[in-house]
Amino acid sequence: MSYVKGLKCRECGRTYPKTPQFVCEWCFGPLEVVYDYEEIKKNFTRKALENRAPNM
Numbered sequence: 001m002s003y004v005k006g007l008k009c010r011e012c013g014r015t016y017p018k019t020p021q022f023v024c025e026w027c028f029g030p031l032e033v034v035y036d037y038e039e040i041k042k043n044f045t046r047k048a049l050e051n052r053a054p055n056m
């Protein structure tokens with residue numbers, strides 16, 4: 001999975017590089033995964049066009 005950009009704290013918005021960590025060091029808020037949406041779009045749009053019309 002190379003689509004993961006890093007992690008982002010839901011509470012303070014601080015971002016982290018890809019790391020096996022689930023809690024923010026600063027506020028102990030939950031970290032959520034940030035995906036590289038540009039990269040996902042690039043790869044999936046082509047496939048979606050081949051199979052079906054993208055519904056976005």
Ligand SMILES: [Zn+2]
Pocket residue numbers: 009010011012013014024025026027028029
């Ligand atoms: Zn935080």
